[in-house]
Amino acid sequence: MRTSYSAHQRERLADASPALKMTAGRVRFVLLMLGMLFLALIGRAIYLQVVQQDFLQGQGEARFRRAMTLEANRGVITDRNGEPLAISSPVQTIWASPADMEPVPPAKLRDLGKLLDMAPEELATKLSDRKKEFVYIKRQINPEVADKVIALGIPGIAKQQEYRRFYPAGEIISHIIGFTGVDGKGQEGVELAREKMLSGKDGRRVVIKDRRGHIIEDVAAIEPPRDGQTLALAVDHRIQYLAYREIKAAVEENKAKAGSVVVLDAKTGELLALANYPSFNPNNRVGTTPEMLRNRAVIDLFEPGSTMKPLSISLALEHGKANVNTVLDTHSYMIGPATIRDVSAQPSLNILGIIQKSSNVGTSKLALLSSPQDFWTYYDSLxxxxxxxxxxxxxxAGRLRDWKNWRPIEQATMSFGYGVSVSLLQMARAYTIFTNDGVMLPISLYKTSTPMPGKRVLSEKTAHEMHDLLVANSEPGGGAVGGRIIGYSIGGKSGTARKLEGRTYVANKHRALFMGFAPGKNPKLIVAVMIDEPTAGKYYGGAISAPVFSQVAGGALRVLNVQPDEPSNNSLLPDSTPVPADF
Incomplete structure (x- = not known):
């Protein structure tokens, strides 16, 4: 049925049509916008879940996933008898992740500072950078202290195990062993030289941690650490103790600047002891100076004075320029404008006399019998x-100038230990030619089952002749009597060298030296001693360095159970008066 409207109703409907039409348009617009927004959300979800999945997962894992280093235990260093000289003890390190932390309350910072012996301000500074995900708070602390730190319950503070190096012998052997830094890497000595062998290889563990640093789960296979290897040195800690004790006492007694002693196995070249004084404590290096760190026996160079004479005289014997019965005129003589003289002048001396009286004149005349090239070649072979x-x-390395630039006076002075620079370790090694039938042995820092092959420098005949001359030099009338040992024979040579300052040899600064071997008849040990700038009155090597040789060598022979080769009542003949022949 058709509806009919009155004129008034039709007028009202006509007035309402534009409003209805406008409302419908608004609805369509809102629906369109909602649809577009929904599509954008779906698109964003697809982008995050598909395109950005790896990035977002990485960001999440960076917040809670940690790759932990499993520190390898550094290898033990022992002496030749298995006595530990360097070991690693487990300690704890406190670290934090500022990026995962809320500001720490002041009271907690104070408590943390008391445990770690750190100022709250210092702690606040370490924790202030919120971009950092790892920062060390304090390394290598006592495990009990670390447990107390964790017990404070500060979110983002955690601990991890590390190892701290400990040296049972302390300053006695520090110049050989060296030390490691806080990161556990070698800084000096054998610790540095054998870093790769000792350090091993760290392991790795990837875990998920909560904000308190607690491990929730492992997320990858654990890579276990590979510990460092044990390293056995040639050193005998008992002989090392003797060497350090005696050189320290000698330096202090003679008010010297410093001193060093080297002990070698006369038949293998193994380093049984090396000690310097001053020294340092590798367990606590607070207050350690560069002078204390110097391994003087290895890195300090000096002119060896009269201890060089047995070596240079051997060349004349080797080349047949002289024999043990040769007698030389030992009056002072001139080389150009320079005068060669002896402190204790003698009109003539045979080879033994030249060594006993430490004659510069006799030694230099024998040296000048060889050509400069032959003389240089011999020193180079040493x-x-x-x-x-x-x-x-x-x-x-020392200093040995090219022979082509030598003048005769230089060859003469090098024969008695001036104009050539060496280390104490080099001099000790050179003396192995007198204990090993003319073969110079390489020095071994490490215990060896088979001695390393040496290099022939002299014939057996010459080596035996000089060996016997040095033994005779320890008898009454010789310059090595101060080094004698009760119950044992010895062979040796003392020396005293003035120090060079600028281009001038000063009269009041000396190095006192002694090189020798024991027992004299069948050498087991070579001991080299150097005392730098003694100022207590005595400064001759025969007076202050020879007694150090006697104490170190004698004690070492007894430690090694070497049978005496002389009666136990053989008397010491101390060098009670200065021996000018040292020059």
């Missing part, structure tokens, strides 16, 4: 001017 390749970091 290793002078070249690093000894022991493996010690920073070992010195």
């Amino acid at each position: 290793g002078f001017g070249r690093a000894p390749n022991t493996g010690f970091p920073g070992e010195a």
Whole structure:
């Protein structure tokens, strides 16, 4: 049925049509916008879940996933008898992740500071950078202290195990062993030289941690650490103790600047002891100065004075320029404008007399019988001017000038230990030619089952002749009587060298030296001693360095159970008066 409207109703409907039409348009617009927004949300979800999935997952894991280093235990260093000289003890390190932390309340910071012996301001500074996900708070602390830190319950503070190096012998052997830094890497000595062998390889563990640093789960296979290897040195800690005790006492007694002693196995070249004073404590290096860190026996160079004479005289014997019965005129003589003289002048001396009286005149005349090239070649064969390749970091090569630039006076002075620079370790090695039938042995820092092959420098005949001359030098009338040992024979040579300052040899600064071997008849040990700038009155090597040789060598022979080769009542003949012949 058709509806009919009155005129008034039709007028009202006509007035309402535009409003209805407008409302419908608004609805369509809102629906369209809602649809577009919904599509945008779906698109964003698809983008995040598909396109950005790896990035977002990485960001989440960066907040809670941690790759932990499993520190390898550094290898133990022992002496030749298995006595530990360097070991690693487990300690704890406190670290934090500022990016995962809320500001720490002041009271908590104060408590943390008391445990770690740190100022709250210092702690606040370490924790202030919210972009950092890892920062060390304090390393290598006592595990009990670390447990108390964790018990404070500060979110973002955690601990991890590390190892701290400990040296049972302390300053006694520090110049050989060296030390490691806070990161556990070698800084000096054998610790540095054998870093790769000792350090091993760290492991790795990837875990999920909560904000308190607690491990929730492992998310990858654990890579276990591979510990460092044990390293056995040639050193005998008992002989090392003797060497350090005696050189320290001698330096203090003679008010010297410093001193060093080297002990070698006379038949293998193994380094049984090396001690310097001053020294340092590797367990606590607070207050350690560069002078205390110097491994003087290895890196310090000096002119060896009269201890060089047995070596240079041997060349004349080797080349047949002289024999043990040769007698030389030992009056002072001139080389150009320079005068060669002896402090204790003698009109003539045979070879033994030249050694006993430490004659510069006799030694230089024998040296000048050889050509400069032959003399240089011989010194070069003894290793002078070249690093000894022991493996010690920073070992010195010394100084031996090219023979083409020599003048006769220079060859003469080099024969009695001036104009050539060496280390104490080099001099000790050179003396192995007198204990090993003319073969110079390489020095070994490490215990060896088979001695390393040496290099022939002299014939057996010459080596035996000089060996016997040095033994005779320890008898009454010789310059080595101060080094004698009750119950044992010895062979040796003392020396005293003035120090060079600028271009001038000063009269009041000396180095006192003694090189020798024991027992004299069948040498087991070579001991080299150097005392730098003694100022207590005595300064001759025969007076202050020879007694150090006697104490170290004698004690070492007894430690090694070497049978005496002389009666136990053989008397010491101390060098009670200065021996000018040392020059």
